[in-house]
Each structure stands twice: as C-alpha cells, then as structure tokens.
Amino acid sequence: MFTNVLRPALLAASRSPRVERSVSGMSATRKLVDRFVAGSSEEQAAAAIRNLRGSDRFVTIDYLGEDTTDIRQARATVSHYLEMLRMLAELPESAESVRPLEVSLKLSALGQSLSHDGHAIARDHAHQICTAAMAAGVWVTVDAEDHTTTDSTLAIVRELRVDFPWLGTVLQAYLRRTESDCRDFAGPGSRIRLCKGAYREPATVAFQDRAEVDGSYLRCLEVLMHGDGYPMVATHDPIMIEAAYRAAAAAERKPDEFEFQMLYGIRDEEQRRLVADGQQLRVYVPYGDEWYGYFMRRLAERPANLAFFLRSLRPGARR
Template identity: 40%
Template sequence: MVRAFFLFLSRQKQLRRWMETSPVAQRLSKRFVAGETLEQALAVSRKLNKQGITVTLDHLGESVTSLAEAREARDVYRRTLDAIHAGDIQGNVSLKLTQFGLDLSYEECLANVEQLVRRAAELGSFVRVDMESSEYVDRTLDLVRTLHARHGAVGVVIQSYLYRSKDDIAKLCAEKIRVRLCKGAYLEPASLAFPQKSDVDRSYVELTQKLLTYGVYPAIATHDEAMIGQTKQFVSSKGIGRECFEFQMLYGIRADLQRQLVADGYRLRLYVPFGKAWYPYYMRRLAERPANVLFILRNLFRT
C-alpha cells in the first residue's frame, strides 16, 4: 500500500512542481541526490573514490516532451563522460531512454545515445541503460543490442520482478552484454510481474546465480542483506573471483553496509544521481523502503 501510494505521487505533476522548487524539499532530497549540478556530482564522486567506491552518474530526467530536450540531455551526458575522464574519476554513466526521446522517436533516441556510447568507447568508459516500466523493455533491449554490436561499451538493467527476465538474461548472457540486476521499482500488473515479495526475491537469487555463472561482469544491485549474503555464499562455493562482478547500491542508502562490503574486499559501485529533475527518482526511493519515509518525516519536523 505504501509503495503504491508513493509511486502514484511520483506521477503527480503539480506536486512535482512544488517539490522541486521548495527549499525544504530540496534539502531533504540531498539524502538521495548528490546535487543539482555536474560539479556537485563530481565532488561527491571524488569523495566516494577515496573510500574505495566507484560510481555511475545519472543526470536525472525522464519522459521528455520534445526532441530539443532530448538533445540537451545528450549534451549533458557528453560533458559528464568527458568530465569523468578528465578528472580521473573511477566511474561511468547511467541513463534512461525516455530522457533521450524514446517516446517521441526511436531513431532520434538511438542517434542520441549512440553518440554517448561511441564517446564512452573512445574514452574506455561505459554507458549503462536503465530499465524503465514494462512497456519500454523490448525497445530498450533492441537499442542496447544495436549499440553493443556497433561499439561495445554499453550494458543494460534487468528487473527480477518481471516474469520475462529469465529469458531476457539467458539471451543477454549469450550475447555477452553486461547486465545490472535489480528487483524493480515500477508498479506493474500481476500479469507481467510477481506480485509477492517472496517471489521477487526468489527470482532475484536465481537470476543472480545465472549472471554470475554465465554473464559478463554482472552488477548485483541490492541493499537486501539476505541477497548480498546469498551472493557471497554462491561465489565462494563456485570459486568465482571478486574481480568478476560488483555490487551496486544507491547513493544515500545503507552507508554502513557499503562500508562493510568495501572492508570485506568486494567491489562496490554507487548510483549517484544529480540534477534538478529529482522528484520522480526521489519518490521511487521512498516507495522502496518505509525506513526512507520515516527518515524524511523526522527531518521534515526538524526544519
């Protein structure tokens, strides 16, 4: 119920306009967002690198309404890739295709993202294409496959709560396309996704083991200590080296667990979002964990 409520709020445009201009809300967003500017995100990235943590930078935004906006997003990401390289930051970028015009023109979206993947390949970097709601899965996978065949330097995200993900991962492993596995943060019908958390978790474990066995440098994205523990046990039992995969977590969530993973010798990358369009991302984080809601309420009454 709480999850559905916050996902509903994430789509409310009037509330979004108020939140993104409210000084109080902006202060609270700093729990999960590195800042509004690239410079702020780079400063956070340097601090994380010093702690032994790599990053993937995400310039927040999705569902643009014009191709001009899509091209602006492309240019921001181009500057981000160049800044990561120039600053010798251990990191790459993550992006959403609807920010690059997927709802408006597949061809324009492909052209925009191809410029970034080509540049990433030139710099020895990498572009991770985030997965959005189920209606975008086929187009997202088609675009990633096209760019991977042309340039490499691109991977994708698969969500364990979708029934189709088992087949998608089998194909992606065969194609040697890098995958980040997460549970999924969008509200989906029971006809497409597991409605019960226990089934989502079971799917996550199964898909994690497939990726670790057959995938190319998979990213295991979770804050769930049980999932992390099972991953550790599996790689140990199979003799899979810690250099063969990485854990991924979100900036601002479970810093204690992040420190422990690094101390134990595991590779960890944080998803570091920045930008002014932080509201939908922020609401999805609240939807995922009730503890995040309590944190916000406590701090709200302190302001």
C-alpha cells in the same frame, strides 16, 4: 502495510504532476533530496565522484530525467552527458578491465518516448554518448524503466552492442520475463545490473508479492553468476548480498568478476564494509534538477526513507 498500501501510492505519486508541485514546494523536501541526489550541476556531481573514488568505490552517474516528449530537451540531456564525460576524462584513472567510472542512461530521457521515431532518436543519442564514453575510458549502462519500454530498450541495447560490446543494461527481477532475459543476455562480454524494480507494474507482467520478487531475484542471480558475462548485483538487502556471495562462490567467480551496486546516500557504512571486505562496489550517483520521480521511488523503496521525510515535516523539526 507499507508494501501493500503506501508503496503503490508513492509509485503512483511519482507520475503525478499535481503531487510533484506539492512535494517540490515543501521546504523539508530539499533536505532529503540532498541525501539522494549529488547536486544539480556537473561540478557538484564531480565533487561527489571524487569523494567516492577516494574511498575506493566505483561510480555510475545518471543525469536525472525521464519520459521526455520534447526533442530539444532530449538533445539538452545528451549535452549534459557529453559535458560530464569531458570532466570524467580528466580524472586520473587507470585503464583497468573493470572501469571505475561509468554513466547510466535512461532512454526515455534521450527521446524514446517521442511520438515520431522515438526508438531511432534514442538509439542515435545513446550511440553519441557511448562514442564519447569510449574515448574517455568510461563505461555506459542503459537503465531499465517501466515495462512498456522494455522491448524497445533491449532492442536498442542489442543494436548498440555491435559497436560497444561492453555496454551494460539493467534487468528488473520483479518482471515475470526477466529470468528469460537474463539467460538471453548473460553471454560473453555482457554486463547486467540486476535490481528488484522500482516502478508500479500490473500483476500481468510483474510479481506483486515481496517473496515472489525475492525468489525471482535469486533465480536471476544464479543465471547471471553461472553465465559468461559480468553480473552487477544492485541491492541493499542483506539477504541478497549474502546470496550473491554464495552464488559467486558456487560459480567460482573471483571478486573482480562481479560487483555490488548501491544507491548514493543509502547504507554508506555497508558500502564501505563491502569494499573493506575486498568486494567491488559501485555507487549509483544521480544529479540534475529533474529529481522528483527518482526521489519518490526512493521513498517507496524503504519505510526508513519515508519515515525520515515525514519526521522532517513535523512542526519544530530541524530543517
């Protein structure tokens, strides 16, 4: 029932300004938001980063925001990333082949959705951030969004990789095109974060059945593990984690030749277990005030997240 009814409803709500006003006004909302989001400022995010690095976890950090239609807001987002990179450059990190610190970018937050020259504006803003990241010794990965942005996003990634061959990108297994995209992007030096997908998509472009999505994820995982790049396995699913172990072994990959990725605030014990098992694990750490869309997608992903939120709404519940 959750997959067939509630998940689509929550994903639809993630794009609704009316629902956003209602949810944002609930006193219980902040409790769960704090579980998933590392504060609103660069200083608060940096504190979370230091804590995660203290337990030998890698970090990728995202300044929240998407679907920007105001050039001033896009420029403000760039400024936040530049400030974060200045702070990250001050953290003591060795120049390893695998960078412990990374930032993640949503191109729609950088101006991709602007009606005039959005593609070029987002590309130039991302280039500015990548330049600062390179100077700071920090990686960058370009996030995936809904399917309408995929062609533009991957085109920008190709353009940026001319100057920044270490640039990563995200591919979503629920899209029917993704297995082919994995083959195209699994070349030398590539970094691909493979996730299942978190947007509401039509059946014409995306698998709707959970078993089909899982099957696509496994096929894509095999392509990336046997490719020449650096796979980043973004999943909380125990079945997919075990599959990644098997695929890495079959491809004769060492633990430092791929990594697992999980979200901030989700399955912390499993994150620590993977690190203790000798695996590389990177935590996706979002921060900022534009948390609503991200928050709703987290509720849509797992019944446990929604149940936790609903329990906090009950009269007498501890806030």
